Amino acid sequence: MLIVQKYGGTSVGNTDRIKNVAGRVAKYHAQGDKIVVVVSAMSGVTDNLIKLAREIMPLPSERELDVLLATGEQTTIALTAISLHAREVPAVSLTGAQAGIVTDGVHTKAKIQNITPKKIHDLLNQGHVVIVAGFQGQSIEGQITTLGRGGSDLTAIALAAALRADLCQIYTDVDGVYTADPRVVPAARKLEEISYDEMLELASLGAKIMQSRSVEFAKKFGVVFEVRSSLNENPGTLVKEETKSMEGIVVRGVSLDKNQAKITLVAVPDKPGAAARIFETIGDANLNVDMIVQNVGHGGTPGSGATDLSFTLDKPELLKAQKVLDGLKAEVGFAGVIATDGIAKLSIVGVGMKSHSGVAGKMFAALARAGVNIDMISTSEIKISVVVDLAKGEQAMKAVHDAFLGN
Amino acid sequence: MLIVQKYGGTSVGNTDRIKNVAGRVAKYHAQGDKIVVVVSAMSGVTDNLIKLAREIMPLPSERELDVLLATGEQTTIALTAISLHAREVPAVSLTGAQAGIVTDGVHTKAKIQNITPKKIHDLLNQGHVVIVAGFQGQSIEGQITTLGRGGSDLTAIALAAALRADLCQIYTDVDGVYTADPRVVPAARKLEEISYDEMLELASLGAKIMQSRSVEFAKKFGVVFEVRSSLNENPGTLVKEETKSMEGIVVRGVSLDKNQAKITLVAVPDKPGAAARIFETIGDANLNVDMIVQNVGHGGTPGSGATDLSFTLDKPELLKAQKVLDGLKAEVGFAGVIATDGIAKLSIVGVGMKSHSGVAGKMFAALARAGVNIDMISTSEIKISVVVDLAKGEQAMKAVHDAFLGN
Numbered sequence: 078m079l080i081v082q083k084y085g086g087t088s089v090g091n092t093d094r095i096k097n098v099a100g101r102v103a104k105y106h107a108q109g110d111k112i113v114v115v116v117s118a119m120s121g122v123t124d125n126l127i128k129l130a131r132e133i134m135p136l137p138s139e140r141e142l143d144v145l146l147a148t149g150e151q152t153t154i155a156l157t158a159i160s161l162h163a164r165e166v167p168a169v170s171l172t173g174a175q176a177g178i179v180t181d182g183v184h185t186k187a188k189i190q191n192i193t194p195k196k197i198h199d200l201l202n203q204g205h206v207v208i209v210a211g212f213q214g215q216s217i218e219g220q221i222t223t224l225g226r227g228g229s230d231l232t233a234i235a236l237a238a239a240l241r242a243d244l245c246q247i248y249t250d251v252d253g254v255y256t257a258d259p260r261v262v263p264a265a266r267k268l269e270e271i272s273y274d275e276m277l278e279l280a281s282l283g284a285k286i287m288q289s290r291s292v293e294f295a296k297k298f299g300v301v302f303e304v305r306s307s308l309n310e311n312p313g314t315l316v317k318e319e320t321k322s323m324e325g326i327v328v329r330g331v332s333l334d335k336n337q338a339k340i341t342l343v344a345v346p347d348k349p350g351a352a353a354r355i356f357e358t359i360g361d362a363n364l365n366v367d368m369i370v371q372n373v374g375h376g377g378t379p380g381s382g383a384t385d386l387s388f389t390l391d392k393p394e395l396l397k398a399q400k401v402l403d404g405l406k407a408e409v410g411f412a413g414v415i416a417t418d419g420i421a422k423l424s425i426v427g428v429g430m431k432s433h434s435g436v437a438g439k440m441f442a443a444l445a446r447a448g449v450n451i452d453m454i455s456t457s458e459i460k461i462s463v464v465v466d467l468a469k470g471e472q473a474m475k476a477v478h479d480a481f482l483g484n
Numbered sequence: 485m486l487i488v489q490k491y492g493g494t495s496v497g498n499t500d501r502i503k504n505v506a507g508r509v510a511k512y513h514a515q516g517d518k519i520v521v522v523v524s525a526m527s528g529v530t531d532n533l534i535k536l537a538r539e540i541m542p543l544p545s546e547r548e549l550d551v552l553l554a555t556g557e558q559t560t561i562a563l564t565a566i567s568l569h570a571r572e573v574p575a576v577s578l579t580g581a582q583a584g585i586v587t588d589g590v591h592t593k594a595k596i597q598n599i600t601p602k603k604i605h606d607l608l609n610q611g612h613v614v615i616v617a618g619f620q621g622q623s624i625e626g627q628i629t630t631l632g633r634g635g636s637d638l639t640a641i642a643l644a645a646a647l648r649a650d651l652c653q654i655y656t657d658v659d660g661v662y663t664a665d666p667r668v669v670p671a672a673r674k675l676e677e678i679s680y681d682e683m684l685e686l687a688s689l690g691a692k693i694m695q696s697r698s699v700e701f702a703k704k705f706g707v708v709f710e711v712r713s714s715l716n717e718n719p720g721t722l723v724k725e726e727t728k729s730m731e732g733i734v735v736r737g738v739s740l741d742k743n744q745a746k747i748t749l750v751a752v753p754d755k756p757g758a759a760a761r762i763f764e765t766i767g768d769a770n771l772n773v774d775m776i777v778q779n780v781g782h783g784g785t786p787g788s789g790a791t792d793l794s795f796t797l798d799k800p801e802l803l804k805a806q807k808v809l810d811g812l813k814a815e816v817g818f819a820g821v822i823a824t825d826g827i828a829k830l831s832i833v834g835v836g837m838k839s840h841s842g843v844a845g846k847m848f849a850a851l852a853r854a855g856v857n858i859d860m861i862s863t864s865e866i867k868i869s870v871v872v873d874l875a876k877g878e879q880a881m882k883a884v885h886d887a888f889l890g891n
Contacts, residue, residue, distance in 0.1 A: 092539045129563060132499045134570040141569070144577050145562035148555035155552035156536060162548070163541040170551050175626060219582060 078243040079111045079201070083211065083233035086120035087250050088307035089153050092160075095119075098248075098307065099160035102206055106166050111201040113240065115211045115233040116157055118149025139184035143213075143223045147173070150210035150229070157208045168206040171196070173213035173222075178232065180214035180222045187214060187222035189231065192239035209236065227288030234291055238298035245300055247287065248307035253314035254279065254286060256482045257331040261471050264483060268329065269312075272319035275329045278426040278460045292316065319428045327429040327436055328481035333474045334422040335467060337367065338395040339453070342402065344383040344412035351409050352386065355402070362401045364394050368422070368455040368462065383412075387453060389464060392418050420452065421470030424462040425477060437461050440477055447476035485650040486518045486608070490618065490640035493527035494657050495714040496560050499567075502526075505655075505714065506567035509613055513573050518608040520647065522618045522640040523564055525556025546591035550620075550630045554580070557617035557636070564615045575613040578603070580620035580629075585639065587621035587629045594621060594629035596638065599646035616643060634695030641698055645705035652707055654694065655714035660721030661686065661693060663889045664738040668878050671890055675736065676719075679726035682736045685833040685867045699723065726835045734836040734843055735888035740881045741829040742874060744774065745802040746860070749809065751790040751819035758816050759793065762809070769808045771801050775829070775862040775869065790819075794860060796871060799825050827859065828877030831869040832884060844868050847884055854883035 082102065089095050098114070105112050126145050130137040137145075154170035161168035177193035200207045211229025214222050224231050230247060237245035254276065257265040271279075273296035280289050286304055295302055295316065305313025323329075345351055352371070359366060369388040390398055399416045406414065430436050437454075440461055444451060449472065453464035465473050489509065496502050505521070512519050533552050537544040544552075561577035568575035584600035607614045618636025621629050631638050637654060644652035661683065664672040678686075680703035687696050693711055702709055702723065712720025730736075752758055759778070766773060776795040797805055806823045813821065837843050844861075847868055851858060856879065860871035872880050 092536060096540065126559070129499060129559075130566055133503065133563060133566045137566045138569055141562045141565045141577055144565075144579070145559060148558045151555045151558070152533070152536075152552060155548045156540060158548045158551075159537055159540045159544045162545055170548055172551070172628075221579075 079113070079240060080105060081113045081115065081233050081237040081240065081242045081245045082248060083115040083229055083246065084117065084248045084307055085229065085250070086117040086123070088248050089116050089157065090120040092156065095153070095156050096160050096163070098157060099164055099166070101248075101307070102161060103164045103166045106206055112206045113197060113201070113236055113242070114157060114206060114208045115229055115236060116150060116153040116208065117211050117229040118146075119153055122149040122152070140220065143184045143187075143221050146223050147210070147213045147221045150212050154208045154210045158206075161206055161208075166206055167204055168208060169200050170208040170210075171200075172210045173232070174215035176207075176209045176236075178209075178214035178235070180216055180224070182216040182218060182220060182222065184220070185223055186225040187216070189214060189224070189235045192235055194236070194239045197236070197240060227291060230287050230291035231294060234295045234298075234300050234302060237300045237302065238294075242300075245295075245302040246313075247302055247304045249286060249304060250306065250308065251286060251304075252306045252309070252311050253304050254316075255330070257474060257478045258333065261333065262331070262475050262478045264475075264478065266482070268314045270315040270317060270323070271329055272323055272428050273316060274319065274459055275426050275428055276316050278424070278457075279330050279332050324429045324432055326427060327433045328425045328427040329429075330426055331474055331478045331482065332424050332426070333470050334424075335470060336392050337389045337420055337422045337464070338392045338416065338418040339387060339389050339420050339464065340395070340398055340402065340417075341385055341387040341415040342411045342413075343385055343415060345386045346410045347382040347384055351411075354409055355386070355405065358401060358405055359398065362397065364390055364398050364401070366390050368453055368464065370453045370455070386411075389420070389422065389453070419467045420464050421467045421473075422462055422464055423470065423473050423477060424460050425481060426460045428459050430459050430461075439480060443476045443480035444473055447472055449473040449476065486520070486647060487512060488520045488522065488640050488644040488647065488649045488652045489655060490522040490636055490653065491524065491655045491714055492636065492657070493524040493530070495655055496523050496564065497527040499563065502560070502563050503567050503570070505564060506571055506573070508714070509568060510571045510573045513613055519613045520604060520608070520643055520649070521564060521613060521615045522636055522643060523557060523560040523615065524618050524636040525553075526560055529556040529559070547627065550591045550594075550628050553630050554617070554620045554628045557619050561615045561617045565613075568613055568615075573613055574611055575615060576607050577615040577617075578607075579617045580639070581622035583614075583616045583643075585616075585621035585642070587623055587631070589623040589625060589627060589629065591627070592630055593632040594623070596621060596631070596642045599642055601643070601646045604643075604647060634698060637694050637698035638701060641702045641705075641707050641709060644707045644709070645701075649707075652702075652709040653720075654709055654711045656693060656711060657713065657715065658693065658711075659713045659716070659718050660711050661723075662737070664881060664885045665740065668740065669738070669882050669885045671882075671885065673889070675721045677722040677724060677730070678736055679730055679835050680723060681726065681866055682833050682835055683723050685831070685864075686737050686739050731836045731839055733834060734840045735832045735834040736836075737833050738881055738885045738889065739831050739833070740877050741831075742877060743799050744796045744827055744829045744871070745799045745823065745825040746794060746796050746827050746871060747802070747805055747809065747824075748792055748794040748822040749818045749820075750792055750822060752793045753817045754789040754791055758818075761816055762793070762812065765808060765812055766805065769804065771797055771805050771808070773797050775860055775871065777860045777862070793818075796827070796829065796860070826874045827871050828874045828880075829869055829871055830877065830880050830884060831867050832888060833867045835866050837866050837868075846887060850883045850887035851880055854879055856880040856883065 158170040180187035211232040587594035618639040
């Protein structure tokens with residue numbers, strides 16, 4: 078088998094942990110597997126390098142940041158190769174550029190354009206384990222580039238696609254993808270498998286195991302990958318295209334995002350262009366809006382031609398958003414801006430929803446039984462999200478998990 | 485003017501010092517000079533990386549060591565470029581590979597084979613300061629290589645040659661080359677100029693400002709360079725081909741090497757092949773011998789057909805040498821091995837010696853007046869070295885400096 082294994086910053090956080098990684102890789106190698114190992118920078122290293130650069134200048138050049146940050150993974154690949162040598166396993170390290178990872182020239186968030194896997198294949202055929210620096214590549218012009226946060230996952234999945242690997246394993250500090258956060262919901266269970274789309278909805282909803290774009294990339298190129306722990310031998314969760322059998326399960330998982338805030342614009346005039354003007358302004362300020370609900374509320378008198386408009390966004394952006402919208406009050410003619418950070422977003426996700434009815438009703442009933450008020454609702458084909466009071470978020474999560482996924 | 489400036493590890497030891505370097509570079513840039521800056525790893529970084537690797541394995545692979553160590557200079561080039569940006573000076577960093585520095589494939593001690601300066605010229609012509617990582621290059625096969633200790637000086641001098649620079653400045657933590665170590669000889673003076681050959685003799689004799697091979701490279705390609713301090717604005721010492729005027733000065737400098745040890749083989753049989761057998765054995769053991777003197781001494785009875793043979797070597801190799809030679813005693817038939825580390829080597833250097841006589845006599849007379857016994861003597865065209873008692877080394881140095889270079 079040709080296996081791509083990716084180890085994150087915590088898994089290679091010091092030389093002892095790197096030795097452990099080498100031990101695991103050596104076991105696979107001894108079984109006759111061909112192994113490509115993708116590693117991140119040792120935990121803390123990237124942040125330290127950014128701190129050094131910012132000591133000099135608050136906004137350092139992105140080209141030079143890439144030159145700087147690429148040293149983090151380069152350090153890890155060498156130490157990992159040496160750890161394999163210490164076990165008498167032949168191993169060679171490659172930087173992103175040496176591994177043939179060609180990106181566009183957008184520094185600090187480059188996109189992989191092309192991978193030339195010949196060198197890796199040659200080294201594998203000679204019996205080497207090949208260690209590749211995650212997170213980095215080289216533009217056609219020969220510039221060092223980095224792929225942004227979570228970029229090492231992307232490197233692993235892109236390499237698995239280019240090498241036509243039999244398996245891609247993403248090693249991390251959790252055992253796999255759970256039906257809910259086990260720290261909050263003790264009854265949460267590890268999933269054996271999950272579809273790309275479910276994983277995407279869970280990832281973007283706060284179950285932060287992987288960045289969305291890595292999952293999207295895997296989906297696009299049909300790369301089956303396994304999320305599993307580098308701390309034990311337990312099998313993890315397989316992430317793959319949805320199958321018929323997956324649809325039998327209505328809800329795959331429940332997630333809770335406490336990093337949300339809500340803004341309500343009171344009594345927005347019900348005239349063409351008002352909403353457009355509001356969200357254009359928000360977009361120009363680089364604020365990412367998540368849920369949007371327009372509803373007749375306490376500020377809108379029925380028949381007055383005015384409605385309340387609410388939306389959620391990331392909590393750290395709340396103050397900025399409030400300021401921007403206060404400046405728009407007179408022009409658009411709404412009555413006021415109400416901002417609150419005391420909310421949480423609770424979501425259920427499952428491809429089975431497509432073919433099952435009554436899912437929303439069951440969720441809302443569970444919340445009602447638990448005494449949790451629903452503030453906003455938003456649905457898509459495979460998920461239902463509600464905004465609830467932050468203080469009741471975990472209680473709500475347990476109730477919903479119990480309703481759909483309890484034993 | 486096109487100027488290559490090299491800053492060592494101490495000069496870029498932290499972000500404040502890197503900012504100082506940027507201040508100096510910015511001044512030259514503002515004068516309209518084209519500047520190429522070669523930097524080392526921040527002081528301590530290379531040693532820390534080696535320590536990390538050795539935590540894993542006592543003798544790490546040299547290929548992987550090069551991948552690891554190259555990150556040190558890569559970090560510095562990015563931070564230096566950012567420091568110039570902070571002063572609104574356009575600057576671009578280049579790794580050794582990006583700068584077109586092609587080496588052979590001998591890891592950890594690669595030799596520069598070729599430099600393609602087109603990219604640097606292009607960037608200079610666009611008005612950029614170009615920051616190049618010292619100490620590193622790339623083999624034709626695309627492997628990362630390093631040049632060994634002192635490699636950043638070599639990078640600077642090789643770049644100055646390839647770019648046909650008008651000046652090459654080696655910034656360090658001393659003001660230049662002195663007639664003697666000022667910490668020992670208060671009357672020592674900074675030299676305005678020195679010839680390559682004099683610098684070579686002084687460097688290899690313990691005045692450790694630069695590695696010999698950097699000076700040899702400069703001599704070979706006729707690169708005039710200036711050794712000066714990064715801590716002040718004082719002019720330094722120009723190192724260049726010797727001129728007629730230089731020959732007027734008999735002694736350029738005095739150096740003292742306390743890191744020597746001496747071995748005497750007592751009563752070596754005076755037969756063909758004895759010395760050859762001894763020094764072949766020493767060479768096979770990778771021991772570097774410096775001075776060799778064969779003299780009839782206390783162990784050799786006149787007319788007995790036996791002589792004493794003494795040589796010096798680096799102090800840390802003394803025990804190993806003694807062991808190797810003890811094993812040879814029976815075979816070659818000498819009477820014993822006397823090892824001592826209580827010696828120092830004192831040397832005077834000057835191209836003027838070629839055309840002046842009586843220099844040795846003057847040196848020995850100065851030592852006699854100071855009550856210093858001479859143990860061994862060795863001479864070349866431009867230097868005279870003597871071995872003296874370690875305890876009297878500094879006193880001897882002052883006496884000789886006073887005789888030739890005192891006011």
